[in-house]
């Protein structure tokens with residue numbers, strides 16, 4: 354069955370799935386949710402009225418929630434890069450880190466972004482300050498966690514890194530990762546150099562003016 358992904362190149366959660374697809378050179382059609390292709394938006398909303406993207410279509414099977422989508426890709430379209438380890442306990446560590454990046458990094462970024470867009474009950478300044486406090490706690494924990502690791506969960510690139518790449522990318526734009534976190538800064542740089550994520554970042558570059566907090570002139 355052919356795969357189709359509904360999403361947007363600048364969206365962090367779309368990028369999380371794009372990284373998984375690019376890692377294994379999995380063929381798929383990208384259906385961009387934008388003003389030029391209203392038919393994709395209509396189909397996405399028909400299929401997922403909860404209005405969250407990305408959404409993956411595999412024939413008539415549809416999947417939402419990026420962690421589930423990537424688990425599905427590992428099961429139904431596996432490639433040379435195993436995104437979930439075969440060992441069940443090692444896979445649990447990977448799932449934990451995936452949750453960490455979504456809940457303790459990306460959610461904080463989202464709070465700052467939503468506040469800036471007036472989609473949250475906090476002012477832009479309050480949202481950014483709260484996000485900064487949360488991100489500081491996450492950065493400190495990650496700095497300790499990353500000691501001795503090449504990738505988020507150890508020696509291999511996994512689902513955890515698919516989640517880490519866009520979340521740390523945008524987190525650093527929201528609340529810069531300070532010099533006191535050298536391992537975390539180096540990990541973010543390694544993620545940016547990984548061809549799968551480098552490609553996603555390039556494809557999203559034209560949309561940088563959309564970042565409501567102002568995109569810095571780097572990366």
Ligand SMILES: N[C@@H](CCC(=O)N[C@@H](CS)C(=O)NCC(=O)O)C(=O)O
Pocket residue numbers: 364365366367404405406407417418419420
């Ligand atoms: N937990 C969801 C989060 C998806 C999500 O929040 N996607 C954002 C785009 S990056 C979205 O749909 N935003 C639209 C909105 O919240 O209205 C997942 O992992 O797929």
